[in-house]
Every structure is written in C-alpha cells, then in structure tokens.
Amino acid sequence: MSLIPLLVCDDSNMARKQLLRALPVDWAVSVTQATNGREGLEAIRRGEGEIVLLDLTMPEMDGYEVLAAMRAEGLSSRVIVVSGDVQEEAVRRVMALGALAFLRKPADPQELADTLKRLGLLGAPGVPPVPVASLAExxxxxxxxxxxxxxxxxxxxxxxxxxxxxxxxxxxxPNVNILEVGELHMALADAQRGERLTAVCQGYIGEGIAGEALLIFHDSEVADMARLMRWSSSEYSEMEMLLDLSSVLIGACLSGIAEQIDVVFSQSHPQVLGAHAGLDDLIQVNQRRWKKTLAVEISYSLEGHDIHFDLLLLFTEDSVELLSHKLAHVMN
Known part of the structure; x- marks a missing residue:
C-alpha cells in the first residue's frame, strides 16, 4: 500500500507539532516537514507534497509566493492553507491562487478531518492506519x-x-527575544531610522504576567493614518486618533494571547508617551523598572500606503516563568 506524501510547511516548530497532532490518527501518509516556503517548494518539486498544509507568514518565501510559484510551474499539489492571518482578503487571495481550503491557527482536529474528508483527501475506507503521532513528539x-x-x-x-x-x-x-534594557534601546534606535517618533503606551497584567505595550508611529506617517481613520473633525485631534487606533490594535493582540494561554489581562488606559519625542524619552519609563524584558516586536505595514508602525510588547522578567508554565502543554 502506498502512502500519500504529505508536506507540512511552517517556520514554527510549535505550529508543525500542533498540526501533526491534529492529523487523523488513521490517515495513511508519509510526512515531510519544511521550515520555510523555499524548502516547501523544493519538497513539492521532489514529489513529497501531494497534499500540502501551508502557512502564509514565513521567512525566505511566504505562502502566497509558494502558491504563485506552484501555479507558474504547473505543480498539482493540493494545498490547504493553515494560517494565523485571518484577514478576509488573505483568504480570498489564497483561494484565488489555487488553495482548496483555509483553516485558522491553531488547527482544530475535527475541522481539519472534516475538511480533508470534504475534499476527498483521506483515501479509501479501510486503509490500515499509519501512526504519525511520533513525528509530533x-x-x-x-x-x-x-x-x-x-x-x-x-x-x-x-x-x-x-x-x-x-x-x-x-x-x-514576529521577533521574540529576551533583551537587556540596553539592547532594547538599540532595537528602538533601529526602528527610529533617524525620524521623530510618537508612541502610545498601555500597561497590562493578568495572573502575574505583566508588561507594557508600545505602539510606535513615525511622525511623518501620523497624518496619513489620520486620513485612513477618517479623522476630519477639529474636535478630534491626531493624538485622540492614535489612542483610538492603539486601543484597537493593542487590545486585539493582547486578547489573542490571553485566549491562548487562558488568562484575562487587565489593561490601563492608553496614553501618549513622548509625543513628537526622540528615542531616549521613549525608553526612560521601562529603564527605571526592570533590567531585562521579554520583547515582542511586530512591524505592521498597510498595503498601498506608505504607512508602517511597530508594536512592542514588553513583558517583565518575572513573566517568562509564568508564560512558560502556561505554554508547557504545547512545548512538551
């Protein structure tokens, strides 16, 4: 009996592990793993991906580029996108590029099984089971x-x-690193690129996991962002617009983390930190309170607009052990 070549393409060890654990236990497949889109495309060319579970946000080559290259080369693999990018436009684009289905991360085992069955990818009934769980350990x-x-x-x-x-x-x-405050200073200097910055700061805490979020804008882009937010009233300042935008973005990101680690974050009111200030003013708040930080950096860009902004989540040193405990069930 021949096994179905299955390719799991994702840059995250954890995401690949979660996907392998979500596979139907009796699915007769031979599994190949790829850590970026370029590796994945090469595996498909070798015939190791008759069915592909494909992430979108990856280094080297992202999922969109893989799908476009497959179409250009006439590769006939059947692709299911499994991604954390759940924008409606992301779903539309991957389906237009030939993906058969889109599943949001982390993949639900029943939803994955139902999707495979609906697409006719599970094979004939009565096929002897081939365990794949060991690959996910x-x-x-x-x-x-x-x-x-x-x-x-x-x-x-x-x-x-x-x-x-x-x-x-x-x-x-996203970049995730444990940094000394001096290293954080250097990271912010790189983000600044010689421009003046405006940052919105918002603290958060939940079950001892605490930190501050910094949403950093380049001053040259604030007016463009205001236009996108349809800011026009003289009674609605640019600063109020940034506070509103920050509440949306920071709140949604923290909520997404909280849901996955089963905590509830309480958030302080957002406030403008160092409006139209340079780098040194932005770092002073945290420098007085801890020497190291678990720093998460997310650099957003808006397609069709010259607008980029950085979200930094700065967790306290004490939060690392608590976060590790919360994630232990997926790490082991």
Missing amino acids: TTVGFRDAFRETVNVAMGRAAALLARVLKVFVQLPV
Missing part, C-alpha cells in the same frame, strides 16, 4: 512556542485592523 522551546502564540494573536489583530481601516495589513514574522 519533539520538544518545542519557549521562544518558538511564544512566537507562534504571538503570531496567531497578531493575525487576529490584523484582521480587526483591516476591517476598521478597509486595507490589507501585511504581516511580518
């Missing part, structure tokens, strides 16, 4: 596990932002 490190958690939350926040602004939000692979 690798240990996942904290940084990878938390990066994937942020990736899912980032996608949900982007979907909300896309609806509010009526744009397509281009998503990066």
Whole structure:
C-alpha cells in the first residue's frame, strides 16, 4: 500500500507539532516537514507534497509566493492553507491562487478531518492506519512556542485592523527575544531610522504576567493614518486618533494571547508617551523598572500606503516563568 506524501510547511516548530497532532490518527501518509516556503517548494518539486498544509507568514518565501510559484510551474499539489492571518482578503487571495481550503491557527482536529474528508483527501475506507503521532513528539522551546502564540494573536489583530481601516495589513514574522534594557534601546534606535517618533503606551497584567505595550508611529506617517481613520473633525485631534487606533490594535493582540494561554489581562488606559519625542524619552519609563524584558516586536505595514508602525510588547522578567508554565502543554 502506498502512502500519500504529505508536506507540512511552517517556520514554527510549535505550529508543525500542533498540526501533526491534529492529523487523523488513521490517515495513511508519509510526512515531510519544511521550515520555510523555499524548502516547501523544493519538497513539492521532489514529489513529497501531494497534499500540502501551508502557512502564509514565513521567512525566505511566504505562502502566497509558494502558491504563485506552484501555479507558474504547473505543480498539482493540493494545498490547504493553515494560517494565523485571518484577514478576509488573505483568504480570498489564497483561494484565488489555487488553495482548496483555509483553516485558522491553531488547527482544530475535527475541522481539519472534516475538511480533508470534504475534499476527498483521506483515501479509501479501510486503509490500515499509519501512526504519525511520533513525528509530533519533539520538544518545542519557549521562544518558538511564544512566537507562534504571538503570531496567531497578531493575525487576529490584523484582521480587526483591516476591517476598521478597509486595507490589507501585511504581516511580518514576529521577533521574540529576551533583551537587556540596553539592547532594547538599540532595537528602538533601529526602528527610529533617524525620524521623530510618537508612541502610545498601555500597561497590562493578568495572573502575574505583566508588561507594557508600545505602539510606535513615525511622525511623518501620523497624518496619513489620520486620513485612513477618517479623522476630519477639529474636535478630534491626531493624538485622540492614535489612542483610538492603539486601543484597537493593542487590545486585539493582547486578547489573542490571553485566549491562548487562558488568562484575562487587565489593561490601563492608553496614553501618549513622548509625543513628537526622540528615542531616549521613549525608553526612560521601562529603564527605571526592570533590567531585562521579554520583547515582542511586530512591524505592521498597510498595503498601498506608505504607512508602517511597530508594536512592542514588553513583558517583565518575572513573566517568562509564568508564560512558560502556561505554554508547557504545547512545548512538551
């Protein structure tokens, strides 16, 4: 009996592990894993991906580029996209590029099984089971596990932002690092690129997991953002517009993380930090309170507009152990 070549293509160890655990236990497949789109495309060319479970946000080559290359080369793999980017436009684009279905991360085992069955991809009944669970037993490190958690939350926040602004939000692979405050200073310096910045700051805490979110705008882009937000009233200032936008984006991202780790975050009121200020003013608040931080950086871009802004989630040192405990069930 021949096995169906299945390719799982995702840059996150945790995401691949979750997908492998979600596969039907009696599905007769041979599994190949790829850590980015370029690796995935090469595996498809080798015939290792008759069926492909494909992520969208990846380094080297993203899922959109993989689908476009498959179409250009006439590759006939059957693709199901499994992504944290749940924007309506993202779904429309991948289906237009030839994907057969779209599932949101983390994939629900029953939804995945139903989708495979609906598409006729499970094979004939009575096929002897071939266990794939052993492939999903690798240990996942904290940084990878938390990066994937942020990736899912980032996608949900982007979907909300896309609806509010009526744009397509281009998503990066989020950066997750434990930084000394001095290193954070350098990271912000890189984000600044010689421009003046305006940042909105909002604190959060839940079950001892605490930190601050910084949404950083380049001053040159604030007016463009205001136009997108349909800011026109003289009684509605640019600062109020930024506070409203920050509440939407920060709140949605924190909510997405909280849902996955089963906590409820209480959030302080957002406030403008260092309006029209340089870098040094932005770092002073955190420098007085802790020496290290678990820093999450997400750089959003709006397609068709020269608008980019950075969301930094800065978790306290004490939060790392608590987050590790919350993620233990997916890391092991």
